[in-house]
Amino acid sequence: xxxxxLARLEFALLAGIHFLFVLVTLGLGPVVAxxxxxxxxxxxxxxxxxxVLERATRFWGxxxxxxxxxxxxxxxxxxxxFGLHFPGLLDVVGEVFGAPLAIxxxxxxFLESTxxxxxxxxxxxxxxxxxxxxxxxxxxxxxxSAFTVMVxxxxxxxxxxxxxxxxxxxxxxxxxxxxxxxxxxxxxxxSALHVLGACLTAGGFVLxxxxxxxxxxxxxxxxxxxxxxxxxxxxxxxxxSMRTGIVTGLIGxxxxxxxxxxxxxxxxxxxSPGAAGGDPGDGLLDTxxxxxxxxxILGGEWMFLGAITLALLLAGGAIFRMHRPLRxxxxxxxxxxxxxxxxxxxxxxxxxxxxRQPWVVAGVLRTEDAVSDQPAAVVxxxxxxxxxxxxxxxxxxxxxxxxxxxxxxxxxVLGAPPAEVLGQEPGADAEILRFAGAAPEEAR
Amino acid sequence: MTAAWGILLAVLxxxxxxxxxxxxxxxxxxxxxxxxxxxxxxxxxxxxxxxPGEVWLVxxxxxxxxxxxxxxxxxxxxxxxxxxxxxxxxxxRDAALWLRSRRPGPAWRTGWDVVLAxxxxxxxxxxxxxxxxxWGSPADVVVLAAWTVVATRLHGxxxxxxxLQEPARPGLRTTTALVAAPVLVTVVVAWPELMDGTxxxxxxxxxGAVVLVLLPFLAIVQxxxxxxxxxxxxxxxxxxx
Numbered sequence: 011x012x013x014x015x016l017a018r019l020e021f022a023l024l025a026g027i028h029f030l031f032v033l034v035t036l037g038l039g040p041v042v043a044x045x046x047x048x049x050x051x052x053x054x055x056x057x058x059x060x061x062v063l064e065r066a067t068r069f070w071g072x073x074x075x076x077x078x079x080x081x082x083x084x085x086x087x088x089x090x091x092f093g094l095h096f097p098g099l100l101d102v103v104g105e106v107f108g109a110p111l112a113i114x115x116x117x118x119x120f121l122e123s124t125x126x127x128x129x130x131x132x133x134x135x136x137x138x139x140x141x142x143x144x145x146x147x148x149x150x151x152x153x154x155s156a157f158t159v160m161v162x163x164x165x166x167x168x169x170x171x172x173x174x175x176x177x178x179x180x181x182x183x184x185x186x187x188x189x190x191x192x193x194x195x196x197x198x199x200x201s202a203l204h205v206l207g208a209c210l211t212a213g214g215f216v217l218x219x220x221x222x223x224x225x226x227x228x229x230x231x232x233x234x235x236x237x238x239x240x241x242x243x244x245x246x247x248x249x250x251s252m253r254t255g256i257v258t259g260l261i262g263x264x265x266x267x268x269x270x271x272x273x274x275x276x277x278x279x280x281x282s283p284g285a286a287g288g289d290p291g292d293g294l295l296d297t298x299x300x301x302x303x304x305x306x307i308l309g310g311e312w313m314f315l316g317a318i319t320l321a322l323l324l325a326g327g328a329i330f331r332m333h334r335p336l337r338x339x340x341x342x343x344x345x346x347x348x349x350x351x352x353x354x355x356x357x358x359x360x361x362x363x364x365x366r367q368p369w370v371v372a373g374v375l376r377t378e379d380a381v382s383d384q385p386a387a388v389v390x391x392x393x394x395x396x397x398x399x400x401x402x403x404x405x406x407x408x409x410x411x412x413x414x415x416x417x418x419x420x421x422x423v424l425g426a427p428p429a430e431v432l433g434q435e436p437g438a439d440a441e442i443l444r445f446a447g448a449a450p451e452e453a454r
Numbered sequence: 455m456t457a458a459w460g461i462l463l464a465v466l467x468x469x470x471x472x473x474x475x476x477x478x479x480x481x482x483x484x485x486x487x488x489x490x491x492x493x494x495x496x497x498x499x500x501x502x503x504x505x506p507g508e509v510w511l512v513x514x515x516x517x518x519x520x521x522x523x524x525x526x527x528x529x530x531x532x533x534x535x536x537x538x539x540x541x542x543x544x545x546x547r548d549a550a551l552w553l554r555s556r557r558p559g560p561a562w563r564t565g566w567d568v569v570l571a572x573x574x575x576x577x578x579x580x581x582x583x584x585x586x587x588x589w590g591s592p593a594d595v596v597v598l599a600a601w602t603v604v605a606t607r608l609h610g611x612x613x614x615x616x617x618l619q620e621p622a623r624p625g626l627r628t629t630t631a632l633v634a635a636p637v638l639v640t641v642v643v644a645w646p647e648l649m650d651g652t653x654x655x656x657x658x659x660x661x662g663a664v665v666l667v668l669l670p671f672l673a674i675v676q677x678x679x680x681x682x683x684x685x686x687x688x689x690x691x692x693x694x695x
Contacts, residue, residue, distance in 0.1 A: 080549060090515065093515075093530040094537060105657075109658055111520065117664070117668040119509060119512060121675055123506065130694060131692045189660055400545065406549070427689065428692065
């Protein structure tokens with residue numbers, strides 16, 4: 011393989027890994043925020059639901075956090091790929107493509123991460139009324155961050171709002187002439203809403219899958235499950251999780267389908283529409299993109315049917331109460347279906363990126379003219395090092411996440427008083443003294 | 455205008471070196487602490503700095519990308535292996551911090567502590583090395599890498615000591631100067647190359663306006679994040695790592 015092909019493969023693999031984390035971050039974010047707000051309200055009113063809503067916030071918040079940690083790392087590895095391997099992209103369209111990315115890193119992501127740090131580490135300091143609002147800030151800036159990335163990516167697919175002075179091959183550069191066109195680019199706007207739907211779908215599948223994993227047990231400390239109302243706090247938590255997941259997944263599916271097909275409106279008009287444009291494919295990449303598109307649509311239709319079925323089964327709590335063997339079979343189906351939205355999202359992303367080739371900026375700059383002049387052996391080394399590190403860390407992270415999800419809401423670390431967390435460590439007595447004294451009010 | 459972008463870049467890089475340097479230092483020294491509970495307490499002392507700290511380097515990379523694309527391409531071309539080491543170490547350091555306490559068991563914990571110490575040291579060394587690349591000679595790379603490794607270790611120890619109310623020498627002010635100095639000197643040394651490394655017509659004015667609007671928000675949120683570190687470690691803190 012040439013250095014250019016290796017650089018592209020490295021970017022594709024690292025972006026794919028990053029995307030898998032982003033799906034969960036953006037899909038679970040609103041759910042954690044919603045549970046947090048309902049907890050704060052219930053606590054203020056002294057309602058009995060405060061306990062289960064607190065556990066829901068902390069359980070899903072902890073999964074959100076352990077997923078987010080690796081999402082950042084994968085994103086950082088990705089951000090530097092442009093400078094390392096595609097300096098030509100920065101040379102020619104640096105101003106147009108770099109501006110949204112600069113706003114992403116300096117504004118949206120900067121705020122997102124700082125606010126998340128405040129939410130986690132200010133748990134016992136910040137009053138509950140403000141604390142739950144901070145997480146809405148995390149969600150809003152996270153979505154803004156994703157949108158700015160889509161503006162940058164949309165420009166590559168459908169370059170608008172710019173002016174090219176001179177030939178790109180001979181030192182010509184692009185400058186922004188119409189920032190509004192750049193932001194309202196259908197390749198940014200429609201695609202961002204499509205991706206938002208994919209994220210909510212993924213979040214919904216995770217909520218439903220984890221809820222199903224616990225509900226299939228069928229009994230808890232309060233007796234057998236499956237009655238009119240929840241038998242105990244555990245069943246209450248997993249029923250709420252599943253209900254929220256079904257609603258989230260259904261909203262996600264409506265967005266995914268609507269804005270997915272809406273994208274054909276502009277893709278057909280592109281100079282190089284690729285597989286989605288109905289042109290005869292040229293070469294292996296277009297064929298691959300077409301395969302990705304076909305299977306993505308197939309997967310999407312199945313998930314849409316599944317989401318509608320589950321939503322109907324919410325009527326009268328049927329999904330929690332119907333004939334037990336049937337119920338358990340359905341739960342198992344929900345558990346094994348968790349990877350589906352992730353596989354489908356990767357296929358969709360593959361379609362989008364491959365359809366653009368051989369261009370890095372459609373009609374403006376060819377990928378082969380944008381890559382750095384590093385020797386192939388050097389690029390191969392970086393590919394092996396970074397992809398091996400990221401794949402290993404991703405697999406370990408998913409294993410830990412699966413373990414935390416299966417363990418349930420018994421011993422949550424997020425939001426626990428420090429003495430309680432350290433109390434689970436052997437030989438912690440001397441250290442716990444440091445945290446003695448009045449327990450924080452929130453931790454009662 | 456370009457100079458203002460250069461100053462913003464210098465502030466972001468220095469901020470990262472100071473904030474994340476403390477996390478690197480605490481991580482690098484972690485295996486030397488006896489007992490798992492004591493290790494978790496020391497990580498909890500710097501814990502609130504991780505998320506609000508590492509975003510400074512991400513933001514600096516964004517400024518390079520948006521305002522100095524040629525300087526970034528040139529630096530990463532010259533310092534390719536160092537940059538690869540930096541991002542690999544960064545990913546490993548983050549994973550080790552977040553994952554080490556997610557499971558019980560000495561093998562899991564000690565394993566991640568070794569990764570944490572190695573990755574924190576490599577991250578500091580690669581950072582110093584990348585500064586050295588901007589200076590120019592291989593000797594600069596080695597000297598600055600060694601400097602940042604030592605400086606971050608002292609810096610991490612100083613911050614942990616302050617939050618645990620233990621005596622520390624040198625103090626936090628001195629160690630802050632030690633980690634910040636190489637960054638500031640490098641910005642001065644590399645200033646001409648940086649100013650030549652902008653986009654063709656200079657950095658975009660529109661981007662500058664957006665950043666100017668954003669800056670007060672960033673400052674306010676960061677200030678709240680730092681306030682969490684003001685008091686000695688106690689019952690209102692969070693042990694997550």
